[in-house]
Amino acid sequence: MPPPDPRDTKLRLLDAAEAAFAEHGFQGASLRAITSAAEANLAAVNYHFGSKERLFAEVFARRIEPINARRLERLDALEARASGAPIEVEALLAAFIEPACNAFQQLEDRGARFLQLSGRMFSEPGEHWTEVRALFEGVLARFLAAFGQSLPHLDPREVLWRLFFVVGNMCHTFSAGAVLTDFSDGACRGDDARQSVPRMIGFLAAGMRSAEVAP
16 A cells, blocks of 8 residues: 555645634644644644644645736736736726635635635734735735826825725625625625626725825
8 A cells, every 4th residue: 555645634734724723713723623633643734834833824825826826917917908007996906806706716615714714814913924924925016016006196005005905895795795695685696706896896996096095
């Protein structure tokens, strides 16, 4: 019988860690519970990740890196067509939001779990955030520059504020869309991306274009 593939152990650990971090948060999820669920041992965590913080970061990386790669592909295409001219705010928002929406839909039930995990990451900052931050810095810089060119009336700090609000609106819409569907008795399908995403982009574009807010 061939020896077990160590990649299987790593994937089991990532799946178990994603579930544990989403349900219990970074502090509440124990490595003992994660390794038990993954049918692995602590030595396997140390071998594949080196620390709990790195395990947390890799849980995020396997979901976020493909999304960010697609975001940058779309931004590259927009910039190539624009040939140096400002890009429409709606197009920038679509390039930022739609890859995340598509990825969450493909994850099906795990999409909801990953959104729960994302909420915990932002609401429970700590040492683990330092490991995750690097996943966002490159794509954030590119989109901030593109939005800044399209919104020259805004101070760069204001552009960052507004992109921060974009992320919050996106996460809320993806995670709580079913609430709108329920409240409207199905008249507004907040859980249907074909209905929610174009409306979200229109709403956010208006906010992005609004006048500078006095400090």
